[in-house]
Amino acid sequence: MEDHKIVQRNIALQREWYGEPLGDRVRRLVVAFDVSQAYLAEVLGISAPMLSQVMSGRRAKIGNPVVLARLIMLERKVLTPEVAAGSAAAIRAALEDVRAARPTVSRDSLPVGVVPDEQTVFAALREIAEEESLLDAADRLDTDFPAIADLLRRAGKVT
Known part of the structure; x- marks a missing residue:
């Protein structure tokens, strides 16, 4: 399969599995937290090249459920009033909370396909x-x- 077709297939799978392409979700976090993609990867506990591959569609999924749980934690923290207001201290604290988190993941704690x-x-x-x-x-x-x-x-x- 050509690279372009693989990327398109992977992005379609991301839409199915995660509700939208992971690149869109990650870019929103980079902007909301005003961090580099490499720093966000560090916070999530994934290598920067791996995050780049997931974002570009060269990989379809985040294989580690803990990384996915941290991504969801960050998405939720964006909605806290202090982070949403742009408080630098709140943003730093949110990023450190997620970096330090050791979420336990089970099929009951991360509902798939439930919006x-x-x-x-x-x-x-x-x-x-x-x-x-x-x-x-x-x-x-x-x-x-x-x-x-x-x-x-x-x-x-x-x-």
């Missing part, structure tokens, strides 16, 4: 922040991350 509905996401956001804080965070993120800002605004509207 929470918006109301579940909104409820989770409302548990960690007040309506006003969600709306303030949305205003701060609007220019650089309009999709996240929209999500926070909708979560901040109590119905």
Whole structure:
């Protein structure tokens, strides 16, 4: 199989397994945490070349479930108010927490293919922040991350 076809197949598999290409997920984390791809790889516990291969589609999956768990942990930490607001101290602390984490992984702790509905996401956001804080965070993120800002605004509207 040609390299291009292998990459396309792997990216399609990533969409199926992870909901979207891993390159998209990793790039969002690089931007959100303002770190290099190599540093993010270190935090996740994977080599920089391996992360690059997964991002480019030359590899289809993250073979180590602990690395995947750390990736998910970082994605969740992006939504904490301090990190979302861009606090350098909060960003450093989040990265160090994930780097030091030794998550246990079982088939019950990482549901595959389960995407929470918006109301579940909104409820989770409302548990960690007040309506006003969600709306303030949305205003701060609007220019650089309009999709996240929209999500926070909708979560901040109590119905």
